[in-house]
Amino acid sequence: MIINQLTFLLLFCLLGWSGALIRPVPGISTSDRDGRTLQRTKRGWMWNSFFLLEEWTGTGKQYVGKLHSDMDTEDGNVKYVLTGDGAGTIFEIDENSGDIHATRRLDREEKALYTLSAKAVNKTSGQDLERASEFIIKIHDINDNEPKFAKDTYVASVSEMSNVGAFVIRVTATDADDEAYGNSAKLVYSILQGQPYFSVEPETGVIRTALPNMIRENREHYQVVIQAKDMAGQMGGLSGTTTVNITLADVNNSPPRFPHSTYHLSTPESAGIGSSVGRIKAYDADVGENAEMWYSILDGDGQDVFNIITDGTSQEGVITVKKQLDYESKRLYSLRVQVTNTHIDRRFEQLGPFSDTAIVRITVTDVDEPPVFSRALYIFEVDEDTPAGSSVGTVSARDPDTINHLVKYTIDRHTDLERLFNIDSNNGTISTLQGLDRETSKWHNISVLATELSTALQTRVPVFIKVRDVNDNAPEFAMYYETFVCENVKAGQLIQTISAVDTDEPLVGHKFVFSLSTINPNFTIFDNEDNTARILTRRGGFNRREMSAYLLPVVISDNDYPIQSSTSTLTVRVCACDSRGNVQTCSTEALLLSAGLSTGALVAILLCILILLMIVVLFAALRRQKKKEPLIISKEDVRDNVVSYNDEGGGEEDTQAFDIGTLRNPEVIDTNKLRRDIMPEMLFPFRRTSPIKDNTDVRDFISGRLQENDSDPTAPPYDSLATYAYEGNGSLAESLSSLESAATEGDQEFEYLSHWGPQFKKLADMYIGQESQRET
Secondary structure, three states: OHHHHHHHHHHHHHHHHHOOOOOOOOOOEEEOOOOOEEEOOOOOOOOOOEEEEOOOOOOOOEEEEEOOOOOOOOOOOEEEEEEEOOEOOOEEEOOOOOEEEEOOOOOOOOOOEEEEEEEEEEOOOOOEOOOOEEEEEEEEOOOOOOOEEOOOEEEEEEEOOOOOOOEEEEOOEEOOOOOOOOOOOOOEEEEEEOOOOEEEOOOOOEEEEOOOOOOOOOOOEEEEEEEEEOHHHOOOOOEEEEEEEEEEEOOOOOOOEOOOOEEEEEEEOOOOOOOEEEEEOOEOOOOHHHHOEEEEEEEOOOOOOEEEEEEOOOOEEEEEEOOOOOOOOOOEEEEEEEEEEOOOOHHHHHHOOOEEEEEEEEEEEOOOOOOEEOOOOEEEEEEOOOOOOOEEEEOOEEOOOOOOOOEEEEEOHHHOOOOOEEEOOOOOEEEEOOOOOOOOOOEEEEEEEEEEOOOOOEEEEEEEEEEEOOOOOOOEEOOOOOEEEEOOOOOOOEEEEEEEEOOOOOOOOOOOEEEEOOOOOOEEEEEOOOOEEEEEEOOOOOOOOOOOEEEEEEEEEOOOOOOOEEEEEEEEEEEEEOOOOOEEEEOHHHHHHHOOOOHHHHHHHHHHHHHHHHHHHHHHHHHHHOOOOOOOOOOOOHHHOOOOOOOOOOOOOOOOOOOHHHHHOOOOOOOOOOOOOOOOOOOOOOOOOOOOOOOOOHHHHHHHHHHHHHHOOOOOOOOOOOOOOOOOOOOOOOOOOOOOOOOOHHHOOOHHHHHOOHHHHHHHHHHHHHHHHHHO
16 A cells, blocks of 8 residues: 555656646747748746645645746736635645645545636736636545445345356446546455355356255355455455355255155044045155145045045145945055145156155044934825824834844924824834824925934934825815896806816816706806806896895816715896996895905994094093193282283384283273284174273273173184283372373473372482472
């Protein structure tokens, strides 16, 4: 480092001399080839660029160079002025001598050059002796920055089993020194740690594999340290390092292997289909999808009894039950199981085979089992109306563990709530407890339990009992027929088509025969042979006054064995019809029957209507007897109660409003006034009588007004309260109202107040005193 700095210092001295002032020589002339004289113009000053060494380690200010003008006669009248980058801060000039110094250490990496201007000025006049001229101060670089990598730590990966020279990663370092000068920024890469597995290219920083066929299973992670050194790697150069963590990526180069050649498993014979017997696992040194495996059964005597599936999460082979096991039939099974990689890399097939096999032996253990029925379900048939105690069928169950164990049979009574069947507890024969009716229920579903006496283990089996049909029901009309015949009907006219139904279900289908029980002179029947029949008239001229209805018994028979028949009565009503055969009127009874209502139904409807009417009348009577709530509930005097009406008058000009003066002066005659809230019922309303002048008593006055209101036809139909501010003639003060007072207070005399007694003394003093002051 010291040698380098001395070298640069010597170079700086040589360059400094080249930047000195070149004094031009005046009066020099030369001749060209033509003999002409050439004159060179005189210039005041000129210099080259200055060079300054960065990171100055000397004491004091660093000398840069000297400026000198030919105009300077060294008499002290010339002043040198420096402007530009860093003038006055970084660089300063001696205005008398022109010496330039750097005031502090400079860093080329911070700024490489400075552009400044210098001029010579006359101190006395301040005029420029020389025009300003620019010059450059270049900072000369030294090797003071070490190489730096972009990252402190790099992460990379490369596939295992790669060839020598396989690319891993490229690392790059930078140097802040000047690349154009010397070797300060010329870097060389080398590997400090990670050999002999990896190498690095010195110029590019590319890391490559150095060993062939590196196996991840042997070693997965590597840490490589790379160094970058400037000065082209020479001694004395600066260096920097970085760490590269390299991982070998997995490839499928390891086949799966069973850790054991034979596995032993056991399962009880009661294991259900699909239940797990056990798990086996092969191991693969690879990871990820390269370690995924698939299990299968190649052969063995248990290939049809067991199955194997692959658990994708744990990569285990799960052996399950495929068929029901029986300890008494077979107790040991053998399987040959194979495991294979699901993702095989063809580049490494020579390392295979990528599969392995193992033997799995499964032992079936004995379990005390419940009885087993000979069938999964039973279906029996029995005729309806079979006598009680008739046999229906037999169920059979056995104990699979041993032949000697006894089995007891019972019926689950929750499935036979009506107790229609019974079973022999020893031999399993099912019989009827009562007759069965197919029309009530065609099928009976019961459950039979077989219980092992020694262990009380039970098994249930469903039993379906079908009740076969027996022709035990006679046919009847399919519906209720409303049949009418017109009075003007002719003989042979169709009046009704009838059909029949039968709850029985013969195998060949229903076939009904229709006939009349006796020869009828009025009607006849014609069988259509399609389970329907037509009713025809034998004559005409029916008269409803003579006979309003005819009863026609019809015999209906089936064709099953034994033959069942029934007689249904058809009611034919006689009605009056028009010429086109449309019914106009029938008898009252016929009309009621046509509506589908019997006499009892009509009576019930009338009773309901009568009861409803009585309830309505009773409710209305109770409403009338209910006492209305009085307007004033308090027992105090009505004069102590205030009733507010939300009624606003029309002002002074509203002559129809309440006349308060009338209430206060009984001598005012009550004029005809109409209510505004109701429509008048007469053109000339009732005129109230004038109050009696002689009646001066308050009680008589109010009684008179009460009588008038009671007899007034225009009064409202609700309770109301009228208050009258009439004091009577017993008061010495008479009325205190100002409604009828004089227009001015000057007309008032208050001498009488002094005669009213001590109660009005204060009032008399106030008014009499005011009157005296007013007169004064």
